[in-house]
Amino acid sequence: MSDFLKELNTEQNNAVVHCDGPMMVIAGAGSGKTRVLTFKIAYLLRQGVDPFNILALTFTNKAAREMKERVIRLIGDTEGRNVWMGTFHSIFAKILRIDGHHLGYPSNFTIYDSDDSKRLIRQIINEKKLDPKLYSPSFVAHRISMAKSSLINAEDYANNPEIISADESARKPLIKDIYSSYTARLKRADAMDFDDLLFNTYILFRDFADVLYKYQLKFRHILVDEYQDTNHAQYLIIQKLAANTENICVVGDDAQSIYGFRGANIANILNFKHDYPDFKLFKLEQNYRSTKNIVEAANHVIAINKDQIHKTVWTENDSGNKIGFIKATSDNEEGQLVANAIFEQKMNHQLPNSAFAILYRTNAQSRSIEEALRKRNIPYRIYGGLSFYQRKEIKDLLGYFRLTINHNDEDALQRIINFPARGIGKTSIEKMVVAADEHDVNLWDIITHLEKYKVGVNSGIIKKAGDFSTMIKSFRAELKKKDAYEAAKHIAVSSGLLKLYREEDTPEGISRVENIEELLNAIKEFAEAGAESNEGDMASQGTLEEFMQDVALLTDADNEDEDKDKVALMTIHAAKGLEFPHVFIVGLEENLFPSIQSISTRTDLEEERRLFYVALTRAMEKVTLSHAESRYRWGQFTITEPSRFLEEIDEKLLERPKKVSMPGFSTSPKTSIPKPGPGFKSVNKTISKSVEMNFDASDTSALQSGMQVEHPNFGLGKVMAVEGNGANMKATVYFNGVGKKNLLLRFAKLKIIT
DNA sequence: TCCGATCTATTTTTT
DNA sequence: ATAGATCGGA
Numbered sequence A: 001m002s003d004f005l006k007e008l009n010t011e012q013n014n015a016v017v018h019c020d021g022p023m024m025v026i027a028g029a030g031s032g033k034t035r036v037l038t039f040k041i042a043y044l045l046r047q048g049v050d051p052f053n054i055l056a057l058t059f060t061n062k063a064a065r066e067m068k069e070r071v072i073r074l075i076g077d078t079e080g081r082n083v084w085m086g087t088f089h090s091i092f093a094k095i096l097r098i099d100g101h102h103l104g105y106p107s108n109f110t111i112y113d114s115d116d117s118k119r120l121i122r123q124i125i126n127e128k129k130l131d132p133k134l135y136s137p138s139f140v141a142h143r144i145s146m147a148k149s150s151l152i153n154a155e156d157y158a159n160n161p162e163i164i165s166a167d168e169s170a171r172k173p174l175i176k177d178i179y180s181s182y183t184a185r186l187k188r189a190d191a192m193d194f195d196d197l198l199f200n201t202y203i204l205f206r207d208f209a210d211v212l213y214k215y216q217l218k219f220r221h222i223l224v225d226e227y228q229d230t231n232h233a234q235y236l237i238i239q240k241l242a243a244n245t246e247n248i249c250v251v252g253d254d255a256q257s258i259y260g261f262r263g264a265n266i267a268n269i270l271n272f273k274h275d276y277p278d279f280k281l282f283k284l285e286q287n288y289r290s291t292k293n294i295v296e297a298a299n300h301v302i303a304i305n306k307d308q309i310h311k312t313v314w315t316e317n318d319s320g321n322k323i324g325f326i327k328a329t330s331d332n333e334e335g336q337l338v339a340n341a342i343f344e345q346k347m348n349h350q351l352p353n354s355a356f357a358i359l360y361r362t363n364a365q366s367r368s369i370e371e372a373l374r375k376r377n378i379p380y381r382i383y384g385g386l387s388f389y390q391r392k393e394i395k396d397l398l399g400y401f402r403l404t405i406n407h408n409d410e411d412a413l414q415r416i417i418n419f420p421a422r423g424i425g426k427t428s429i430e431k432m433v434v435a436a437d438e439h440d441v442n443l444w445d446i447i448t449h450l451e452k453y454k455v456g457v458n459s460g461i462i463k464k465a466g467d468f469s470t471m472i473k474s475f476r477a478e479l480k481k482k483d484a485y486e487a488a489k490h491i492a493v494s495s496g497l498l499k500l501y502r503e504e505d506t507p508e509g510i511s512r513v514e515n516i517e518e519l520l521n522a523i524k525e526f527a528e529a530g531a532e533s534n535e536g537d538m539a540s541q542g543t544l545e546e547f548m549q550d551v552a553l554l555t556d557a558d559n560e561d562e563d564k565d566k567v568a569l570m571t572i573h574a575a576k577g578l579e580f581p582h583v584f585i586v587g588l589e590e591n592l593f594p595s596i597q598s599i600s601t602r603t604d605l606e607e608e609r610r611l612f613y614v615a616l617t618r619a620m621e622k623v624t625l626s627h628a629e630s631r632y633r634w635g636q637f638t639i640t641e642p643s644r645f646l647e648e649i650d651e652k653l654l655e656r657p658k659k660v661s662m663p664g665f666s667t668s669p670k671t672s673i674p675k676p677g678p679g680f681k682s683v684n685k686t687i688s689k690s691v692e693m694n695f696d697a698s699d700t701s702a703l704q705s706g707m708q709v710e711h712p713n714f715g716l717g718k719v720m721a722v723e724g725n726g727a728n729m730k731a732t733v734y735f736n737g738v739g740k741k742n743l744l745l746r747f748a749k750l751k752i753i754t
Numbered sequence B: 001t002c003c004g005a006t007c008t009a010t011t012t013t014t015t
Numbered sequence C: 001a002t003a004g005a006t007c008g009g010a
Helices: A003-007 A010-017 A033-046 A061-075 A077-081 A088-103 A114-127 A137-149 A154-159 A161-169 A175-188 A194-207 A209-218 A232-242 A267-275 A292-302 A331-349 A363-375 A392-405 A410-416 A426-439 A443-448 A459-481 A484-494 A497-504 A507-533 A544-551 A602-616 A678-685
Strands: A023-027 A054-058 A084-087 A110-112 A191-193 A221-224 A248-252 A280-284 A324-328 A356-360 A380-382 A567-571 A580-585 A619-628 A630-633 A636-639 A708-711 A715-723 A730-735 A739-744
Touching: A003 A010, A003 A033, A010 A033, A010 A280, A023 A033, A023 A267, A033 A054, A033 A061, A033 A077, A033 A221, A033 A248, A054 A061, A054 A088, A061 A077, A061 A084, A084 A088, A088 A194, A088 A209, A088 A544, A110 A114, A110 A194, A110 A410, A114 A137, A114 A175, A114 A191, A114 A410, A114 A426, A137 A175, A137 A194, A137 A232, A154 A161, A154 A175, A161 A175, A175 A191, A191 A194, A194 A209, A194 A232, A209 A232, A221 A232, A232 A248, A232 A267, A248 A267, A292 A602, A292 A619, A324 A331, A331 A356, A331 A363, A331 A580, A331 A619, A331 A630, A356 A363, A363 A380, A363 A567, A392 A410, A392 A459, A392 A484, A392 A497, A392 A507, A392 A544, A410 A426, A410 A443, A426 A443, A426 A459, A443 A459, A459 A484, A484 A497, A484 A507, A484 A544, A497 A507, A507 A544, A580 A602
Parallel strands: A023 A248, A023 A280, A054 A084, A054 A221, A110 A191, A221 A248, A324 A619, A356 A567, A356 A580, A380 A567, A580 A619
Antiparallel strands: A630 A636, A708 A715, A715 A730, A730 A739
């Protein structure tokens, strides 16, 4: 029966068959981590464990999907389907839809994605008449998110002296109030943000012992992938769920922890020891994926980090190729050289496009690469990036679906009440929002009872708002009568959205219509697939509600052309867990990779280095590193320096640079010459990197108005004002003979004179 | 209220 | 560069 175990090495085998009690698998890159997890699930099932008793948690949808497929391949469809396998967020959302009523949430609560939460935060900041420059929605959102990930609610936040003093010294003492309003508004909208899915699950388990007990009984075997990426909330939830049986198996690799920015806590790996002193540790150190050269290069890089659990990754594979190296003069040339290299290797070795991956640090880098690939007629596919579901037209239509399903979804309501235009303008909406706050009722209550709440709008508006709410109510009725596709189509048409975009008659309008049609097709498929697409024991009827529940947690719109023969383009984060024969890591430049925000502290820099490690270890046969000497960033020409990570590659493993830098390339970049007139202000963006080699810039973090400074291009000047914080710190400087300039201190090199 | 012009943040990574 | 937000005039 378990002949499939023969495919495992001893250590993998031991990890698979050990099923009782807590265990941790520390798995080096390419050591067969996913294999162990999937075989373990298969093994459990073969041992007679009920699939309903197994919970497997991953971080990404992709990983969950893949694991599911592999398990099904091993042990068949029927059993595999009933295992709860999914991302933390999707599994917890499922639990909250069933049991969230204990916390006062209906089962049709809306999930706000980060865009939606940011919109809400922005709105609250506006309502509180706070300066959105000081209280930047992104910053506030991040603060709140970090707090929630650490299970600090708004009240705890306000009562935590450390947090408050940190906010105060950042001159943002009112974040606590924004947090508190934000929480209230989410609740009022019957909505949860991503962090709430974890936070509320924790609260549910903490405060409702019987609910916790139910799930403890259900999930008798818990498996967690990428354990190094768990945050505090996830850690505690797992701990609670596993408290009964302690059949918990966590798999991870501290060297691949790359989500610290989102609250991941490597210490969770260390805490495991304390929680389960009798746990069993398995170490997978043999790499099956990569050549010796790649493994060695990666080991050499990661060894530079101080924070790590010791392990020796080794391989029996051949030495293989040396690490390739490409030096380009510009980002466009980098794209061309990479495309050429792919073309060449493809031809020389008869390789499919799918053998290649191009990895970058930021999504924005894909553009120049794409262009080059297109010119070379090399088919490619971009993973991640701005998701299909984040496009405006899709969000609009989803807004109608959301409001139809959950009338209390205020974000959806505000998004669509006047789109397409219905003559309910900004002023009227504002009045309604104010009224909602005054009476502390939901916006839907207001628009359906405008007279009762004495909202000062004219009779025309009352009529229009009435029509709108009647329409939404009629959509709800459609939902009950028709299947998901029919209902969705009806909404797209009756709302006027489809018509609006059709009439636009521009290329964008056409593409928007196409996107809407694509969404409708996806819904059609979903409806037809019915039970098929849903995991676990909750049989799906293929309703629009169910579709929307899935959609909220989808980010990468994989539309099933996975196995087409294409070069893969993605961020390194998105590449985690994947492997490719040939990997190009591009944009190895200081301030890009490592990212400029990560170079100031050791822990941040080490996370970047782990990211580099992850990138290197994606490759099976060959890695090629590339960097460009100049790059357009923020639409501005920038001179770059090679990344420090390049120097961390063992030289004997590196190919000779293919291209020697052009010696004459020291001419100053064309920084736009200030012209008199209104266009003047844009100059602040032009100086990203000083051209003067010997200019000795000062640390400007303490810059204050009144100081005398010197700028390499503009000469001497006087600081008139400083605003913003950290990376967004700006200064207004009056330069002698040049005039007033706004400088982003992150970029501008200034020497402080007095 | 609507429309076009101008301003502005965005670029770290994901659920 | 570029999309979205904001502003100002019709």
